[in-house]
Amino acid sequence: xxxxxxxxxxxxxxxxxxxxxxxxxxxxxxxxxxxxxxxxxxxxxxxxxxxxxxxxxxxxxxxxxxxxxxxxxxxxxxxxxxxxxxxxxxxxxxxxxxxxxxxxxxxxxxxxxxxxxxxxxxxxxxxxxxxxxxxxxxxxxxxxxxxxxxxxxxxxxxxxxxxxxxxxxxxxxxxxxxxxxxxxxxxxxxxxxxxxxxxxxxxxxxxxxxxxxxxxxxxxxxxxxxxxxxxxxxxxxxxxxxxxxxxxxxxxxxxxxxxxxxxxxxxxxxxxxxxxxxxxxxxxxxxxxxxxxxxxxxxxxxxxxxxxxxxxxxxxxxxxxxxxxxxxxxxxxxxxxxxxxxxxxxxxxxxxxxxxxxxxxxxxxxxxxxxxxxxxxxxxxxxxxxxxxxxxxxxxxxxxxxxxxxxxxxxxxxxxxxxxxxxxxxxxxxxxxxxxxxxxxxxxxxxxxxxxxxxxxxxxxxxxxxxxxxxxxxxxxxxxxxxxxxxxxxxxxxxxxxxxxxxxxxxxxxxxxxxxxxxxxxxx
Amino acid sequence: xxxxxxxxxxxxxxxxxxxxxxxxxxxxxxxxxxxxxxxxxxxxxxxxxxxxxxxxxxxxxxxxxxxxxxxxxxxxxxxxxxxxxxxxxxxxxxxxxxxxxxxxxxxxxxxxxxxxxxxxxxxxxxxxxxxxxxxxxxxxxxxxxxxxxxxxxxxxxxxxxxxxxxxxxxxxx
Numbered sequence: 001x002x003x004x005x006x007x008x009x010x011x012x013x014x015x016x017x018x019x020x021x022x023x024x025x026x027x028x029x030x031x032x033x034x035x036x037x038x039x040x041x042x043x044x045x046x047x048x049x050x051x052x053x054x055x056x057x058x059x060x061x062x063x064x065x066x067x068x069x070x071x072x073x074x075x076x077x078x079x080x081x082x083x084x085x086x087x088x089x090x091x092x093x094x095x096x097x098x099x100x101x102x103x104x105x106x107x108x109x110x111x112x113x114x115x116x117x118x119x120x121x122x123x124x125x126x127x128x129x130x131x132x133x134x135x136x137x138x139x140x141x142x143x144x145x146x147x148x149x150x151x152x153x154x155x156x157x158x159x160x161x162x163x164x165x166x167x168x169x170x171x172x173x174x175x176x177x178x179x180x181x182x183x184x185x186x187x188x189x190x191x192x193x194x195x196x197x198x199x200x201x202x203x204x205x206x207x208x209x210x211x212x213x214x215x216x217x218x219x220x221x222x223x224x225x226x227x228x229x230x231x232x233x234x235x236x237x238x239x240x241x242x243x244x245x246x247x248x249x250x251x252x253x254x255x256x257x258x259x260x261x262x263x264x265x266x267x268x269x270x271x272x273x274x275x276x277x278x279x280x281x282x283x284x285x286x287x288x289x290x291x292x293x294x295x296x297x298x299x300x301x302x303x304x305x306x307x308x309x310x311x312x313x314x315x316x317x318x319x320x321x322x323x324x325x326x327x328x329x330x331x332x333x334x335x336x337x338x339x340x341x342x343x344x345x346x347x348x349x350x351x352x353x354x355x356x357x358x359x360x361x362x363x364x365x366x367x368x369x370x371x372x373x374x375x376x377x378x379x380x381x382x383x384x385x386x387x388x389x390x391x392x393x394x395x396x397x398x399x400x401x402x403x404x405x406x407x408x409x410x411x412x413x414x415x416x417x418x419x420x421x422x423x424x425x426x427x428x429x430x431x432x433x434x435x436x437x438x439x440x441x442x443x444x445x446x447x448x449x450x451x452x453x454x455x456x457x458x459x460x461x462x463x464x465x466x467x468x469x470x471x472x473x474x475x476x477x478x479x480x481x482x483x484x485x486x487x488x489x490x491x492x493x494x495x496x497x498x499x500x501x502x503x504x505x506x507x508x509x510x511x512x513x514x515x516x517x518x519x520x521x522x523x524x
Numbered sequence: 525x526x527x528x529x530x531x532x533x534x535x536x537x538x539x540x541x542x543x544x545x546x547x548x549x550x551x552x553x554x555x556x557x558x559x560x561x562x563x564x565x566x567x568x569x570x571x572x573x574x575x576x577x578x579x580x581x582x583x584x585x586x587x588x589x590x591x592x593x594x595x596x597x598x599x600x601x602x603x604x605x606x607x608x609x610x611x612x613x614x615x616x617x618x619x620x621x622x623x624x625x626x627x628x629x630x631x632x633x634x635x636x637x638x639x640x641x642x643x644x645x646x647x648x649x650x651x652x653x654x655x656x657x658x659x660x661x662x663x664x665x666x667x668x669x670x671x672x673x674x675x676x677x678x679x680x681x682x683x684x685x686x687x688x689x690x691x692x693x694x695x696x697x
Binding site for chain 2: 026028029030031092093096097100151158161167168169171172175176224225227228229231232235236238246247248249250251252253254255256257258260264267
């Protein structure tokens with residue numbers, strides 16, 4: 001087996017290429033770490049909390065009687081614009097933004113093909129959340145009982161009446177002012193609070209199979225988002241429209257298209273057509289992960305004889321696919337890693353975390369505690385040795401990349417060797433030292449900007465800076481190592497970084513020659 | 525040691541501010557705009573809605589003493605009434621022209637529930653002659669309820685045609 005045998009290199013669709021261009025455009029301003037496109041799920045959580053906190057205050061002043069409900073909401077904006085009015089606006093704009101980031105989150109995961117295999121659970125548990133978000137939001141509009149609320153409530157009732165499930169049409173609840181009672185608004189409040197509680201439960205499910213789930217964006221992104229919503233709330237405060245009057249059809253309405261777009265869609269088609277569309281779309285989203293999606297990659301394999309139960313793979317796995325069980329050797333208290341097949345992403349990050357995955361180990365065969373069958377660490381070592389041997393020139397460079405990011409094979413020259421891993425998080429740091437001691441003048445480590453496997457580049461940086469085990473030894477000359485995150489399609493930018501790195505190395509005094517590894521003595 | 529291939533830091537603050545502002549504009553605009561008008565400015569709306577139980581399809585029948593004796597003591601009701609109710613038929617003429625006819629079947633497996641209708645008719649605002657006929661007894665020959673009225677509907681006005689036995693049958697609100 002060699003590294004070129006692997007067939008899971010990511011191919012990009014037109015839609016994905018377009019999306020990645022957009023995402024990279026944002027990188028230019030936000031940087032990869034704060035790029036909102038890479039934190040849409042976390043932004044959704046943030047917006048949910050903003051909606052919840054502002055909602056608590058609004059609920060405290062809400063009068064749920066027919067006469068009082070409009071006045072109590074309007075009072076917030078009129079008499080208490082500096083607090084209640086701002087919170088009301090925040091509540092609304094955050095709810096609108098919640099819809100936007102949820103839809104974008106869905107589209108992004110779809111384009112990236114993240115709905116099958118180990119991600120199936122997260123996808124399937126995410127689909128009902130769309131409905132819970134929509135129901136929570138639209139009922140909120142009805143609670144202010146202005147003309148927009150009236151129109152939306154009647155339109156929704158007409159939509160539901162198309163289903164043959166109600167003995168009495170829901171629309172009869174809105175035929176005249178006399179038909180509307182205080183109890184109706186108590187029901188709205190119950191739904192507007194109860195459904196978000198279900199949503200919390202659903203969100204908890206949604207992230208169950210993700211370790212270290214990002215439930216809040218990074219501080220700068222959170223503050224930026226909050227500040228943006230505050231400015232919008234002050235610049236364009238949300239106000240109520242004319243009070244509801246069931247004897248009149250609301251005339252021209254200031255319309256919230258994020259939530260209420262279904263109503264015009266129903267009136268230009270029909271209630272039945274809208275149901276058909278919605279049901280078909282929902283079914284499609286549910287069925288999508290169940291369709292055949294090609295061959296699944298081999299999952300990580302544990303070699304008990306080489307696993308000492310150190311728990312590093314358990315800690316580093318981005319999908320909680322590793323659990324610790326009593327070791328098969330029977331020693332009291334000793335543990336053994338066990339891979340949960342359904343959860344394993346086949347990313348190899350566990351192999352990169354294994355202390356036994358060091359190329360300096362002697363012995364005829366390099367067997368690690370946990371490894372990837374399609375790309376064992378032993379093959380990686382052999383490949384590195386072979387490529388180093390073939391390099392010529394004064395400044396030999398080894399580039400480690402990943403299959404998801406920029407194609408490092410494009411960088412190969414007579415003095416540059418490339419090795420593409422499944423994920424850069426699969427690289428044991430000791431391989432860098434091994435390459436340098438094997439004759440490389442420098443090592444370039446690359447991977448996708450926002451790791452496809454969530455934590456690969458983060459763990460790599462921490463391991464190389466000594467903040468995480470297994471770490472790159474302090475004796476390794478850091479001037480001979482550079483890291484550059486680059487996505488697929490950014491090969492030219494990565495090549496420019498490599499050229500710059502070569503220049504730096506050319507101006508760097510020759511490094512102290514440490515004896516090459518025993519295995520490589522014959523090569524250098 | 526780490527290099528992000530994203531753009532220089534010099535413009536990042538300006539760029540971020542601009543992108544946040546664009547997002548705020550997007551949210552702010554589509555939260556109220558473009559405005560939506562459900563009906564044209566010169567239109568009004570007529571809503572037909574009722575929920576009523578049609579008459580029983582057959583008269584109740586007095587049980588004979590023999591029939592009662594065969595029944596368990598707790599079920600010896602003197603009258604035998606079938607549960608099924610009549611369908612409700614409704615017709616509307618507007619300005620002399622028929623615009624709607626519907627037969628509403630009673631709800632329930634035994635067809636003993638209410639018959640319901642909900643229908644909306646956008647009309648040009650102004651004066652209209654409305655004729656409503658309703659039949660809730662299949663044993664009757666014709667329509668047993670009828671209402672005629674000339675109504676003047678202002679733009680945006682909703683006229684509700686309902687049925688309320690206590691108010692004499694067909695009502696126009």
